[in-house]
Amino acid sequence: MQPLLEGKTIALLFFNPSLRTRTSFEIGAFHLGAHAVVLEPGKSSWEMAFTEGEAMTGDAEEHVREAARVLSRYCDLIAVRCFPKFQDWGVDLEDRVLQGFARHATVPVINMETIVHPCQELAHALALQDHMSELAGKKYVLTWTYHPKPLNTAVANSSLLIATKLGMDVTLLCPDERYILDPVFMSDAQKNAHTSGGTITVSHDIEHAYKDADVVYAKSWGSLAMYGDWESERAVRDQYKHFIVDEQKMSLTNDAVFSHCLPARRNVKATDAVMDSPKSLIIEEAENRLHVQKALMAALCGAHTPATAI
Amino acid sequence: MQPLLEGKTIALLFFNPSLRTRTSFEIGAFHLGAHAVVLEPGKSSWEMAFTEGEAMTGDAEEHVREAARVLSRYCDLIAVRCFPKFQDWGVDLEDRVLQGFARHATVPVINMETIVHPCQELAHALALQDHMSELAGKKYVLTWTYHPKPLNTAVANSSLLIATKLGMDVTLLCPDERYILDPVFMSDAQKNAHTSGGTITVSHDIEHAYKDADVVYAKSWGSLAMYGDWESERAVRDQYKHFIVDEQKMSLTNDAVFSHCLPARRNVKATDAVMDSPKSLIIEEAENRLHVQKALMAALCGAHTPATAI
Amino acid sequence: MQPLLEGKTIALLFFNPSLRTRTSFEIGAFHLGAHAVVLEPGKSSWEMAFTEGEAMTGDAEEHVREAARVLSRYCDLIAVRCFPKFQDWGVDLEDRVLQGFARHATVPVINMETIVHPCQELAHALALQDHMSELAGKKYVLTWTYHPKPLNTAVANSSLLIATKLGMDVTLLCPDERYILDPVFMSDAQKNAHTSGGTITVSHDIEHAYKDADVVYAKSWGSLAMYGDWESERAVRDQYKHFIVDEQKMSLTNDAVFSHCLPARRNVKATDAVMDSPKSLIIEEAENRLHVQKALMAALCGAHTPATAI
Structure with a gap:
């Protein structure tokens, strides 16, 4: 006080x-x-x-x-x-x-x-800093996940912006190119990476993206390519339910920490095992x-x- | 504090x-x-x-x-x-x-x-007092304006009550007699004027009302004569959109201050130019x-x- | 403070x-x-x-x-x-x-x-303690009343629990056995009575229940026996509008205090005369x-x- x-x-x-x-x-x-x-x-x-x-x-x-x-x-x-x-x-x-x-x-x-969601960015960055001695050069994966509705890209945009600012090697994992984020934010993230010594890469390959990751940050968002045409987009997204974060995927990582801004649908975006694992920072990030x-x-x-x- | x-x-x-x-x-x-x-x-x-x-x-x-x-x-x-x-x-x-x-x-x-809306009255009176050395004897116009829905007469009633209490020469400008306020409030305003040395007049003549005004206070309200019969009243009020407060009307005044309780629909009740003019007291009245x-x-x-x- | x-x-x-x-x-x-x-x-x-x-x-x-x-x-x-x-x-x-x-x-x-509604229980108990020198052994009637909708049993459950805990002789008055409360709460009330030296009885006889009562506590609730089947239950409850607390029933008591958690529908659950009587504790219980x-x-x-x- x-x-x-x-x-x-x-x-x-x-x-x-x-x-x-x-x-x-x-x-x-x-x-x-x-x-x-x-x-x-x-x-x-x-x-x-x-x-x-x-x-x-x-x-x-x-x-x-x-x-x-x-x-x-x-x-x-x-x-x-x-x-x-x-x-x-x-x-x-x-x-x-x-x-x-x-x-x-x-x-x-x-x-x-x-x-964008800058307050969430700050809370996320603080949670990462509290758990990792050095962030620069660490592999950071922002993974799209399924959700029954098209959601806001704000947290995803902010995730890319802060992770690149912190000098991390950032992978944006999403089902296909229709789920890449707006060029405004992709380009700002690129600039951040250039300044901080980090990198930013887009991947649609789950295994490759999770491999050796130090941080897995999950979020769902609606496709900008099909924006407003949500009936068509539903048919697309419904094929991608397997993007859920689960223990099998997490086992590919470098014992990565996991996080997600809240609210998060359990067993849709991430399994109970991942949400409740000792490596999960969700409650701490929310506290931050x-x-x-x-x-x-x-x-x-x-x-x-x-x-x-x- | x-x-x-x-x-x-x-x-x-x-x-x-x-x-x-x-x-x-x-x-x-x-x-x-x-x-x-x-x-x-x-x-x-x-x-x-x-x-x-x-x-x-x-x-x-x-x-x-x-x-x-x-x-x-x-x-x-x-x-x-x-x-x-x-x-x-x-x-x-x-x-x-x-x-x-x-x-x-x-x-x-x-x-x-x-x-009635006595807290608005007080805020309005304070704004006028802050801007005019003397209120008694000044010409005060309460003008009805168009609005797509029938609104409450409360602020209009309160406007008449406070302006007459302050000894102003008050004109109630409204499209026709169906928009005159309730006799209870007209009569209380009359009594206030009698005590304070002010006056109260009803006018349906826009030019005459604005002429030499020191204060223009705008408000829309539903007709008491057609109360509850809003479909009929709509046809009447739709003819009166020209009651909007604009620069042309304000130019007839004695460099009057303008005010309106908020919220107010821009370019319906008053034009942007009037709302944003240096003579507009809307934000100050709200602060009060x-x-x-x-x-x-x-x-x-x-x-x-x-x-x-x- | x-x-x-x-x-x-x-x-x-x-x-x-x-x-x-x-x-x-x-x-x-x-x-x-x-x-x-x-x-x-x-x-x-x-x-x-x-x-x-x-x-x-x-x-x-x-x-x-x-x-x-x-x-x-x-x-x-x-x-x-x-x-x-x-x-x-x-x-x-x-x-x-x-x-x-x-x-x-x-x-x-x-x-x-x-x-259950434990905060209401505590407020109710405090109101009773403030008005009666001794609660143990006093006759306490919880009476079901009519209400147009099926309501929560929470306050009724809590009423039985606290009154038996305070050693009172408790009568649950309800129209028929379909309005008896859940066995979980009836049994806990029984245990409380055993420990405190109080008693608990079920009655469907209005006159017998009010006779010599020291406390009348009113509440409406939906029948657990017809739970979820509210159309059928309505036909039953509609026969029981006479359970309203009125002066005639109160005259059978030992000058009982009356109370009801709020909100309460006047002249449906209790008459104005009862709600406003000097023996009514409703406002005091709410303050508590x-x-x-x-x-x-x-x-x-x-x-x-x-x-x-x-």
Whole structure:
């Protein structure tokens, strides 16, 4: 309990459900002497518009221009969770909700998962650092897994970005080229690798990818190539249920640690044996959300330590 | 941060959505050392009955007699938002939900918008006072605007009440006599004007109303004359889209300040140019909700300043 | 305000609505210096699975194994409300949601009503103790009442358990044998009575049951004998509307106190005259929720009083 944010406030806007993010931000704020207000636009608060210049004749009662500016008057920080709409990737890639808040707010805005998930990245990196003496040069596998619905690519994008930034040798394992991530993130990961001395490779070969891996990070996501056409994509993804992380695959690794952001469907994305193994970092990574977010909030708006206290 | 309400608690009951009201009350309470609990009857908490003496055989599991008395045992203040049902104005005018809480609670009850919106009134008045050296005798126009749905008259009622109380020369501009507000509020405004030295006039002439105005306050509301018959009313209101507040109309004024309670549909109720003009007080008025509500809560249940501190 | 839980946190998981439980836990935590986070799985947070070993191919995104363990990392206490599903009593009797949290959490778990309602029990017992010099040997009647829907047996089960534990002579009054409570609870109540010197009797005779009663506690519940077959049960329960608690029945008692957990439908379960009589403890029992839950939270995770302070 360090009151680094004594009397400060943060608005948490959830356009989508949350367990960990909500709880860890709300408790993190409390630990620091601050208070978090939880808002759910379209449910407990008004539906919002994000297009500039339009006549607001639809369902939205409120524009982000007002919401962001008003919340900036009430609060010291704004945090936003807004998943893609899963209809048009070109639109979702613009990240309009977050960008709208970032443009109009006059206080710092935190991404609680839109098309990337930076808080999860930080928690993931901390979990890896706590378990491995050196990350640079280690083999890191981000494996696509099956899930009955097309999910957000945010955590996968963030995984590539942070693992390449940490200088790891990163393999993106996915069923076929239709599951490769957006070129924006592939290219940023490439640049990160170039700077850090890491590498990034795409593989569709399960055995080859798991071979000698030090880290296996699992996530499911919808194909960008079939984005919005989910009936067709289902037929494709249904062939790939064998991408589940299991003990047989893990036995090919260099005694790798396993992780997955939560929530995760057991025995669909990873087997019970893998989820519950001593090498599983899932609970620790989730716990780290609390710690990294407290650091993030304090860095963004904490009072400076008085000189006399140093 | 003045802990005027240290350890006190307030229950915020929302029968309708909210962004500003919820955030500003919750943060205001926190600033004062208190804690706000947010309840949503019919959603996260039980549906309530408000009629005395009835056999509760409908959907409601709980009567306001119990809800108000129990919350009074837990909390030091109760605040209620409950919009009209838009079926029978005679019923809505009775303000049963708020009156039920006021009757049965043993702690002060704050109106967070029912058929009037006193917290918005206070925030509006503060914004005007901050921008104009003298309010008495200034020309104040409350203009009806188009909106695709029939809205609550609460803010319009409150606007007339506060502007007349402040001694302003008030014009209620609306499309035709069917959009005049309820006689209860028209008559109270008349009495206020009589006391304060102000005036109140109804006009259906846009140019005449805007001419030399010092304040333009915009709001949309449903016609009381066609209350509950919204299909018929839609045909009427659809003819009045030109009541939108725009630069051309504002150019007729005495360089008037503009305001609107939020949320407000851009380019429907007012154009972007008006909403974003330097004369627009919308964000400031919204910010003032925080300040006036803190004062209100402290006045209603704050600890008295100890004599020795005076 | 005693900061017995300074800086501590509690997660309140509501799978069902709440007014009193939510407000009293949230305010109780605040009074003790702690903070409560409210979560609504399936609404604001992810839907959960509770079966061990299954492939999670249904609607649930998250397993209680993860939810309980992660919340244990964030919080010092977890509290759960989860009503029965009302389809198969054999399944509901397993209390899977609460048991899942109890099994996987590493912090104490509080029952906020599942198939028993221990916090209500404690509040009820405190109300009785405050009003009667001696409870042992007093006649305590738990009467079934009509309600248009089949309700949870939790409060009825808890009522029998606590009243027998307190050494009272307990009568379970219900319309016929199909409304007797589950043998698990009847037998535990029998054991309690044996230990405490109390008794427990089942009666279907209204007059005989009310005769000379010192306490009348009312509650409605669905028949376990017709569990899940609610259309048939409706026809049965509709014959029993006369079980309503009214002044005529109360006049048979030994000037008994009356109580009912809230919410309660007025003039369905008890008449206005009974609910509002000076002998009615309903508001006081509801208030007691706050006090007993503060004691419970402090007992489960409060800091020990430092020796020097004793």
